[in-house]
Amino acid sequence: MTDANDEEVRTKNVAHYIISHSRPDKLGATKLNKVMWDADVAHYRHYGSTITGQESYIRMPQGPVPNRLKVALATLEQDGKIVMRPVETPVGVRHEFIAIEPMSPAEFPVEALEILHSAIDAICSLSAAEASAATHDALWDNIHNGQQMPIRAAAIIPGDLQPDDIDWALEAIRTAPE
Numbered sequence: 001m002t003d004a005n006d007e008e009v010r011t012k013n014v015a016h017y018i019i020s021h022s023r024p025d026k027l028g029a030t031k032l033n034k035v036m037w038d039a040d041v042a043h044y045r046h047y048g049s050t051i052t053g054q055e056s057y058i059r060m061p062q063g064p065v066p067n068r069l070k071v072a073l074a075t076l077e078q079d080g081k082i083v084m085r086p087v088e089t090p091v092g093v094r095h096e097f098i099a100i101e102p103m104s105p106a107e108f109p110v111e112a113l114e115i116l117h118s119a120i121d122a123i124c125s126l127s128a129a130e131a132s133a134a135t136h137d138a139l140w141d142n143i144h145n146g147q148q149m150p151i152r153a154a155a156i157i158p159g160d161l162q163p164d165d166i167d168w169a170l171e172a173i174r175t176a177p178e
Helices: 004-020 029-047 069-078 110-124 128-134 163-175
Strands: 056-060 063-066 082-089 092-099 148-150
Touching: 004 029, 004 069, 004 092, 004 110, 029 056, 029 063, 029 069, 029 092, 029 110, 029 128, 063 069, 063 128, 069 082
Parallel strands: none
Antiparallel strands: 056 063, 056 148, 082 092
16 A cells, blocks of 8 residues: 555656657547556556556546546646646547656656556557547446546456356355355
8 A cells, every 4th residue: 555645756757757758649638547547457457556556546427537636737737847738629628748858767667667658559549538438347337426446446357257167166165164
């Protein structure tokens, strides 16, 4: 478990890194949220921890949003590391981010960098609507707006039960001590 200050610093660093390594016209606020979510879920699946240190994200209408991301982005802008700008698009305003000062990859382990770049590539190739839809899964469907979405729950990959799975469970029940 990470403390709130560590989580805030790590969230800010991850957001800064993603912004530094993405084209502004391909990364608006919605996609930034999704890149962070995808990267944290993938890192949790493989390593049992998140890159940001967050244990959950806030469920919002367009999908999961990192806790305290607004504060992290405001701090990055105040410190002159990024600039946020609204851009009119045919479907509404996109809030783009431009890195003024790049974020060094030296801040992250190689495994985290690989996952971050994979998430950047996957999400930035989608429209914001497609990126949002990709996060609207069974977990998202069962949580109300404003509630927390646990990353450990999102990291579970659902699958179909196989006959061997059922046999194993029945054997475990049969042989369990009373």
